[in-house]
Amino acid sequence: MTKKIVVTGIGATSPLGGTAPESWKALLAGESGISTIEHDWVEKYDLPVKFAGQAKVQGHEVLERVEWKRLDPSSQFAVISAREAWADAGSPDVDPLRVGVDYSTGIGGLWTLLDAWDTLKEKGPRRVLPMTIPMLMPNAAAAAISMTIPSRAFARTDVSACASSTEALVNAYDHLQAGIADVVIAGGTEAVIHPMPIASFAAMQALSKRNDSPATASRPFDSTRDGFVLGEGAGTLVLETEEHALARGARIYGELAGGSVTSDSYHITAPDPEGSAAARAMLAALAQAGAVPSDVDHVNAHATSTPVGDIAEYNSLLRVFGDHLPNIAVSATKAATGHLLGGTGALEAIFTILALHERMAPPTINLTDQDPAIKLDVVTTARPLRDGPLLALSNSFGFGGHNAVAAFRSYN
Structure with a gap:
């Protein structure tokens, strides 16, 4: 029998706001989260695109130093949004063996990877951080979430470019239907506002070059559209079977009806x-x-x-x-x-x-x-x-x- 899968918690950190409600409020108000990048590397590398959708709140503003130092920015965003979603769902008292994680990224820990490469070239192998591999691996966000919110049913990662986190939701739906978890923390993250991907996307002619007007650069369906604008952040949904949600008296936002x-x-x-x-x-x-x-x-x-x-x-x-x-x-x-x-x-x-x-x-x-x-x-x-x-x-x-x-x- 097909189960009804419902959304009981949401969390987000985005260019519009540090939480899901803040992001939603700014979106409804017609605000733009896109701005000029104020980093010296923009001029250092003479980047043709000088703006992006930078996260309104950065990881170090939310996480304790000992935590954010051990997480790539992509995992920082993931953990921040997952904690918000879990709290929004009422911090359910669930056996960790019945909680799973379906989380995604398109690229993974790019900042960690490229910083480590620079360190290796400039300072030698002994100065490369021992946490480099656990921080850069694409499954790092799913792993970090599964440890911060004990999730022992599974912690899975899919990587399918810009379709990644919607695919994670589809996977979560299937896993809940299969009965291998009662609750799944699902979503995706990205943090690649870095000179290398900006240069690469620009070389592909994929990015808008409206440096004089960043807030109006992303123009979907407009006849003057000239490319996308790179953004960063994460979104997380707590999904569970309707039966489980009702049994614990959860607030339900809506139903994930299929994918x-x-x-x-x-x-x-x-x-x-x-x-x-x-x-x-x-x-x-x-x-x-x-x-x-x-x-x-x-x-x-x-x-x-x-x-x-x-x-x-x-x-x-x-x-x-x-x-x-x-x-x-x-x-x-x-x-x-x-x-x-x-x-x-x-x-x-x-x-x-x-x-x-x-x-x-x-x-x-x-x-x-x-x-x-x-x-x-x-x-x-x-x-x-x-x-x-x-x-x-x-x-x-x-x-x-x-x-x-x-x-x-x-x-x-």
Whole structure:
């Protein structure tokens, strides 16, 4: 028998705020979390892109020194958001053997890796920190969460570029359905606002170069979009079976009703312009939710603000929804946060859950001249959603052709 999987806790640290409520409030207000990078390495390396969606609150501002010194920034963000989510869920008294972790990243401990390489070159092998490997490994965030919130059922990591943390939610859904845990801490993190990835993404012509106006640089679906904006942070959801949540009297935000993962098998960086595999992921997520396309009220689009990515996603949405597409309120929240790579799906899942819970679709800022080829009802100011049961999708697509979609249903 299929179990109902519900969201009982959320936590986030993002370019918009140090917590999930702060991030959500700033998003609804139409604020931008994107700003000029105030580090000397920007000028040292003469970077062509000088701005990003930097986390509003950095790890050292929250964690004790002894802790943050032993964690890469990506794991710092993960632990901060996971603790918030766990507390938000009521710090449930659960046997650790029945608690699992499905957590993700797109790149992992990049700061640790590159700092260690610099140390090796400049000071020799004896000066490389002994904690370097545990700090840089991609599963470090999942491991740190499983130790800070005892989780002994499992602690798993998936790495599928920008689809990573939505894939983690899909995995969590499957693990809860399989009965190998009663509660799963799921999400994703990223911290790669560093000169090397900025230089690399810029060399690919993937980043916006609006150095004169960082706050308006991320422009999903706009005819003047010129690339994505790099962001950092983490998002975490506490998921559990409805039976378990009700038995402990938990507050329920909404239902994770289904999810799916597919592959384009098309190109290592470019999406399939026809959007067929992304469409299959959406349809499969809806099927798992026991829903059809006409049931969908809201979509949090992947919408990175790249010329090819946004049109490919539109094509996939048109494949799925057809004549129903004009009835769907579409939000593109990367306009405000930038693109958190492996952490973006979890943050946007939180925004999707809150949109259903509060019946309010968040705005897409910076949309001043919508691309005439993208015929979507894009939400540009916070908009109330209708009364009654609501269904929403959160889309994530990544380099390598990874597609992950999560379907959420309102609970109140």
